[in-house]
Amino acid sequence: MINRIRAIRQAKGMTLADLAAACEPATTAQTIGRLETGTRNLSLVWMNRIAAALGVDPQSLLRAESTAPAQIIAALTAQGAEALATPREAVLPSDLAAQGSGAPPLVLAVDASVGEYRAGDLLWLQVLAPESPALARAINRDCLVPRPGGRFAFGRLIDRRGTLVGLLPPGAGQKQVVVDNPPWLAVAMMLVRPLAP
Known part of the structure; x- marks a missing residue:
């Protein structure tokens, strides 16, 4: 399974430090980075902590390897459309569960x-x-x-x-x-x- 922590974090406009501080208890940006890249094991405890900090359902942090996500390949700037150095996953609105009430959008x-x-x-x-x-x-x-x-x-x-x-x-x-x-x-x-x- 591939985790989607980075894609959801970026879609919510959060930095590694923001997400680390939002975790309960707080952790370090380095730890979040390792969990995102898979160099540290994403346990069920970490999934629940990160999902709560992002305000999403824990299952939305995982994606089956066979599922091809929609990709963000370019950004429209004042100078025109510019290619991204690295395409990134586009997060669907349904994956951005509501914060606060825990209710779906x-x-x-x-x-x-x-x-x-x-x-x-x-x-x-x-x-x-x-x-x-x-x-x-x-x-x-x-x-x-x-x-x-x-x-x-x-x-x-x-x-x-x-x-x-x-x-x-x-x-x-x-x-x-x-x-x-x-x-x-x-x-x-x-x-x-x-x-x-």
């Missing part, structure tokens, strides 16, 4: 163009508990919030006071929506937009 399907979203878009959302410290980074980001009666509110998180959550819907001229004491909030983390053939 949710997906919001866009059926009609509204604001910056186009019909056919899929918006991947990270579920967070209302008391999660990660919610501090959710201000000014698009969020999906459950409302009573099986309904939802969606929009830019503009206010959070106590149990009240204020969202500004993406449509022009729409008024702020306030939801009291939602059981969770889902913060937009990735937009998947199909291109016309």
Whole structure:
């Protein structure tokens, strides 16, 4: 089995030192590097520690050798498309399990163009508990919030006071929506937009 620690760490924008510090108990960047490259055995204990630090399911750290992953082969910069020195594995949104609540990501399907979203878009959302410290980074980001009666509110998180959550819907001229004491909030983390053939 091949481990995917490096691919997931890079997809989350973490350095070796960041991941080492996020482990409980903390470890060294050198140890994480050895586990990534396979020069140190990735035991079940290490899998659980690293998965918790990355906020993913432990099984997503492993990939069968027969499965060929999607590869990132180039990066688009201000100067144009540039080849990467070494291609790296592209991590699917479903492999980036939500941090905080431990819940899998949710997906919001866009059926009609509204604001910056186009019909056919899929918006991947990270579920967070209302008391999660990660919610501090959710201000000014698009969020999906459950409302009573099986309904939802969606929009830019503009206010959070106590149990009240204020969202500004993406449509022009729409008024702020306030939801009291939602059981969770889902913060937009990735937009998947199909291109016309």
